[in-house]
Amino acid sequence: MRRGLPAPAGERIPNLAPMVDVIMVILVFFLLGASLELATEGVLQTELDPRSGPGEGTPIEIIPAVKIALEEVAGGQACNIYVVGKLLPGNTFEHLYGFLEQRRLAGADTANPVIVAAQPGVRWRFVIKTMDVAVRAGFTNVQFAVSLGGGTRLNW
């Protein structure tokens, strides 16, 4: 009976195949996961007034702007809509859309600013809805009135 000789001492290479299998599975998982995350997101874009910020003088307003103010009602759960200082008849966003569209059809320049101001307690969804209405009505330059502290004034 022959007995096997011991294996000659030499370079031993570990078997990496199982490790590669596992890494491949993990890689495929991350690839799929990453592709799922490539979903797009809806955005509304604006450009702030370049005169804003430090080092700029008090702006002199020469362009007629539509000023929309949102007043907090019921602890922010609702809001009153003021347009150029007056409560909007109907006081809904559909009425605001109608007003802005009417203004555009009457020949208002859609590049002129629509300035949105809101009291600090107004819910963000109403502010976004105001911007949405302005963009849908064709106005491309939506700006935000931002106070330098102490809350937004609605003295329009």
Place this chain on the structure above:
Amino acid sequence: MLFRPPKPVGMTLNLAPMVDVMMCLIIFFLLASKLVDAQHRPLNLPYAQAALEVGRGELGRRVVINVRPSDDDPLRAEYIVEAWDGQNITERILQPDEIQDYLQARADRVPAADDGLRCVIRADQNVAYGHVEVVLRGCGLAKIAKVVFSARAGQEPEEET
């Protein structure tokens, strides 16, 4: 002289370089997925019919600020940004008085020849405007003119009925 034919040698594939590359890819995806998570936290975004569907890459150089109501006090808000702690991409909660400095620091890092930094504001629809106003004020003071508001494209469910 006696010549003996060499013993047949079993050939093995050297997988080490392949493993190196795959490890690099996995680390990349691990980090990238963390970044995605920090920039796209699940938030109750407002609806906007005029919202444009854009990919993140289309927004160019950007700083993303998530604004969500605080878990402790719904009247307060948390400002969440992604941060690099040297090893991981983590979330950092900013205080309102830190927003301007944060935005200024990010704006200063953008080369002058570049298109400019864009601020992406992802605010929960139920957060008060006063909390978002803090970010808008910071953008104005940091001279970041391009501001993007995240919204869900489409009508609000109540309006559909």
